Amino acid sequence: MRYIPTTENIERDILENMGLDNFDDLIKIVPDKLRSRLDVGIGKPLSEMELLNLSNSIAETNQSAFEKINFIGGGVYDHFIPAAVNFISSRSEFYTAYTPYQAEVSQGTLQAMYEFQTLICELSGMDASNASLYDGASAVAEACSMALAISRKKKIILSSLLTPQYQDVIKTYMANRGVELLYIPDNNGKTDIDWISSNLEDAACVIIQSPNYYGQLEDWSLFKEKMINSKALLIAVSNPLDLSIIKSPGECGADIYAGEGQSLGNAMAYGGPYLGLIATKTKYVRKMPGRIIGKTTDIEGKEGFVLTLQTREQHIRRENATSNICTNQGLLALRATIYLSLMGKVKYPELAELCTYKAHYTADKISQIPGFSVQFGNEFLKEFVIKCPSSAKEIIRMGEEKGFFLSSLAGDQTDRLLLIAVTEKRTKDEIDMLIDFLSDPVTN
Numbered sequence: 001m002r003y004i005p006t007t008e009n010i011e012r013d014i015l016e017n018m019g020l021d022n023f024d025d026l027i028k029i030v031p032d033k034l035r036s037r038l039d040v041g042i043g044k045p046l047s048e049m050e051l052l053n054l055s056n057s058i059a060e061t062n063q064s065a066f067e068k069i070n071f072i073g074g075g076v077y078d079h080f081i082p083a084a085v086n087f088i089s090s091r092s093e094f095y096t097a098y099t100p101y102q103a104e105v106s107q108g109t110l111q112a113m114y115e116f117q118t119l120i121c122e123l124s125g126m127d128a129s130n131a132s133l134y135d136g137a138s139a140v141a142e143a144c145s146m147a148l149a150i151s152r153k154k155k156i157i158l159s160s161l162l163t164p165q166y167q168d169v170i171k172t173y174m175a176n177r178g179v180e181l182l183y184i185p186d187n188n189g190k191t192d193i194d195w196i197s198s199n200l201e202d203a204a205c206v207i208i209q210s211p212n213y214y215g216q217l218e219d220w221s222l223f224k225e226k227m228i229n230s231k232a233l234l235i236a237v238s239n240p241l242d243l244s245i246i247k248s249p250g251e252c253g254a255d256i257y258a259g260e261g262q263s264l265g266n267a268m269a270y271g272g273p274y275l276g277l278i279a280t281k282t283k284y285v286r287k288m289p290g291r292i293i294g295k296t297t298d299i300e301g302k303e304g305f306v307l308t309l310q311t312r313e314q315h316i317r318r319e320n321a322t323s324n325i326c327t328n329q330g331l332l333a334l335r336a337t338i339y340l341s342l343m344g345k346v347k348y349p350e351l352a353e354l355c356t357y358k359a360h361y362t363a364d365k366i367s368q369i370p371g372f373s374v375q376f377g378n379e380f381l382k383e384f385v386i387k388c389p390s391s392a393k394e395i396i397r398m399g400e401e402k403g404f405f406l407s408s409l410a411g412d413q414t415d416r417l418l419l420i421a422v423t424e425k426r427t428k429d430e431i432d433m434l435i436d437f438l439s440d441p442v443t444n
Helices: 008-017 048-059 083-089 107-124 136-151 164-174 220-226 282-287 330-367 392-401 428-439
Strands: 155-159 180-184 205-209 233-237 256-260 276-280 291-297 303-310 383-387 417-421
Touching: 083 330, 107 276, 107 291, 107 303, 107 330, 136 155, 136 164, 136 205, 136 233, 136 256, 136 276, 136 282, 155 164, 164 180, 205 220, 220 233, 276 282, 330 383, 330 417, 330 428, 392 417, 392 428
Parallel strands: 155 180, 155 205, 205 233, 233 256
Antiparallel strands: 256 276, 291 303, 383 417
């Protein structure tokens, strides 16, 4: 009875002891219209061996990024993960660590989270970071909630070039909160900065991503200048690797930083779990969701780490909570800490520069192929948009047959745009193979 905890006889005994005749009596409190009468497709019971065989057969239908040359981006990137990250994070004291409720027995976990916060603050240029969130999308949505609480306004302005998944999660978060969402139109691949000035009234925040979904760099400082007479907060969204070679959100005057930490030593993992990053200025720290780790000294003068701020509803009154966020992605945040510590302040920017160099080499070569062109200019780092002479979906299909993973641009009605990302893992030979594939007359 490994998978089914009760037999039919036990179920009958339970119902009899409760004074009930059948299971329907047990759930009669649930309105009939809400009860599912459909066959959920689970099928007949299976033995352990049969279940393992079925699971393996399903898993074999997946395609690993190692099987083909991956040029897919859009928020999740195929970066190299040093073996040390896997080795250190796999130590039992790390991967079994749970929520650090008791500081006296959780010093290792708390110190790791404190170091993580410090690293995120250095990258973002912000004063304080929390101990991580679920993923980049939830981090951006939580940043919106922060802005609503701080400003007490009910309007969120977001760039239409924010990663589509982030937009979807914001919509979900705000669906029943009476919040108005306004989208800034794009202007040739960048957010239309001139649109801002006349739409700031009663705005809680403005969300700008750089590089944006098209890969183009935006200037947060210019948007902040447009917001100088407004109480709206500027939320800067960015990948942490990109922050190592561009001006940080803090330097550009942003009030909140949010981003996705998957590229910090964490696998693509078929879409998750990932690592949400959020940081802010000191004056807003009490509105930041999740947990904040602080360093202090005990009565004997010894260094110690504590949960300084815990502002979720589990710890304080629900009406005063910043969020119902349940916990932090502790193990993934630890991996990010190990990864950044290994890379260091010199090699991490060099990695970003290498990705940028390879991406520009790729874009330049593709633009020389008849019928192909780089969209929106060359102000990009590791990701860019290509216009194709024929169906992008068909090129993606043929590319998969030839050993490439490619992706189209979300929302493209023309079926002519590819979104291409190039990381340090892509060798010159692999890039040249992609160029040869796209140059083939069959592809065109």
